[in-house]
Amino acid sequence: MAILDKVKEALEPLGAKVEEVRPGYITASISVENLKKAAQLLFNLGFDHVVSVEGVDWIKDNEIEVAYHAASYEPELHGVIVKLSTRVPRDKPELETLIDVWPSALYPERETWEMLGVVFKGHPELKRLLLPPDYQGPPPLRKDYKVPEEGFIVDLTRKQ
C-alpha cells in the first residue's frame, strides 16, 4: 500500500484533509483537538521524528498555522515528509505540546513559541532561546511586526 493511502486511512477518520502536494510531500490539516491523536497515529506508521515545527502567520484569516513536518529514519519511508498542521486563532494561539509523541520537537516548539507567540501547553521550558533574555517586543515572525529601523545618520543634537 502506498504511503499516501496509509496516511489517509489513519488520519481521515479524525477529519483530516490529506493530500500529496508534491511527490514525497504529504500535507494533512486537522483540528486542534485531534492533533495529538493524529501525531500518535503518524508515529505508529513509522514517522519517528519531526524535522521542523513552525508557525505561519496568515494575518488575513486572523489565524496562525502551526505545522509539524514529520519524517522517518526507516528505509521504506525515506524521502517522505508529512506536514501535520492545525490552525489556531491569532489572539489566543494555544495548543497541546507534542513532545510526548516526538521528543525531537523540544527545541523547535520552543523557537515557535518565541518567534510567533504560540503557547504549547505542557511544554516544560517555554523560555527565550534565540532572542535576548530581556526582549520585550511582540513575537517578531508575525506579519504585523514592524522591524525597528535606524537611519544611517544619527541625530546628535537630539536630547536623550
Place this chain on the structure above:
Amino acid sequence: MTSQGSSEPRASPYFWYRLMGRDEEGYDVYELFIGPQHPASGHMRIIVRLDGDIIVDAEPDIGYVHRTMEKLAEGREYIKNIPLFERATIIDAANITWGYVRAVEQLLGLEAPPRAEYLRTLLAEINRIASHLYGFGIAGIMLNHSTMFMWAFGDREVWVQLAEDLTGARLTHSYIIPGGVRRNLPQDFREKALKAIRYMEKRLQDYERIFVKNPVIIARYVDVGVIKADEAKRLGIVGPNLRAAGVRYDARIAEKYGAYPELEFEIPVREEGDAMARLLVRIEEIRQSMSIIKQILDKIPDGPIFHEKYYRMLPPKLKEFVESTGRLKLPGAFIRLKPEPGEAVARVEMGHGEVFYHIVSDGSIKPYRVRVITPAFRNVVLYRYLTRGARFMDLPAIYGSIDYFPPEGDR
C-alpha cells in the same frame, strides 16, 4: 571576614545556595558558565551544573549570533535569499544554499540540466570535505592537540582553493542558483582536483598516525559521550552523529537529488555511538567524498549549465560572453522570479547533517514564509543528552565530537 564592612551589596542567599549548596532536587551542585566568549569553536554558552566532577546537567544557551534570517528572507526577492542563507554556514555554503534552491525550483517547476547537477554535486562534496576538516581541527584543539588543529586547517585550505578555482570565491560562492550553476568547469580543474585528492589521501594516513591512533586521543574519545540508535532516532539527530550511532540515514540517498543516484558511494555507519565513532565516520566520509569527486570528473556530461527557459532571455552579446568564458550572466528578469502560490520542502545533506527548507509562496516575488532548520539546530539537544553523567573533562571532548557550528544553529 574583612569584606563584611564594605558597602557593596552582598550576594543573595539564594545565589550561594545555588552556587554551593544543594539544589531543589537534592543534588550537591556547582554551577559553571562556559562561554559565550569562544570556548573554542563558537559563540554560545553552556551552563554546566556539576556534582563534584560529574556533570549533572548541561544546558546549551544559544542565540548569540542570531541574525533573524527567517524574517529577513520574507522581505527579499527569491534570488537574494541565496547569499543570505549562505551566511548561516559559511564553511559549507554550497550545501546550505542547495536546499533552498531545490525548494525554489520545485515551486517554479524547474529542473537543472544534467551538467549543472554534476557541478553542484562536485562543489557540494568539496565543501563537505572542507567542513569535516574544519570540525576536525576544532575537535583537535579542544583536546589540546594543536598539531591536529594546524594540520586540518592548513589542509582545508587545499579544498577552499579548489572551490575558488571552480566558483571564483573561497567561501561564499553563491554558485548554485535556480535553474543551474553560475560557472562552467575550468579547463585545468581536473588535474588540480586529482592532485588535491592524492595529497589528502596521504594526509589522512598522517592524521591516523598522529591523532586517531594516538593513545591520548583514544583514552579521551573511546566510550565517551555515547548515544545509541534508539535514542538518536527519538531525539531526531542528523548527520555523522546519527550514523555513528548505527542509523543508516543520509539525505543524499533518502532524497535522491543532484547527481547522487548516478554515483557510487557508501554511507559509513558505526555501531558504537561514542566520540571516537563520530570521528571515524567523518574520516571515512572524507574518503567517500574524494571518490565521488573522481567519479564526477570522469562522468560529467557535456551540455548547458543553465536552464533553457532563462538562458533564452539573454541578449546575443551576453550569450557570446557566456559561451566564450563559461561565466554565466543572469538575465534581468531573474530578480523577479514569481512562483505559483503553494509550498515546497527540500532536504539536503550538509557536512554537519541534514538541512531542511520549507517555503510558502503567495504568488508574489518574495516568499511568504521560509523555514530553515539547520543540522546544528537539530543536534544542539545532544549537549544535554551526552554530557549527563560524564566527567567535566569530557565536556570538551564531547563538544568537539558533535561538530556543532553556532552560526548555523542560530541562523
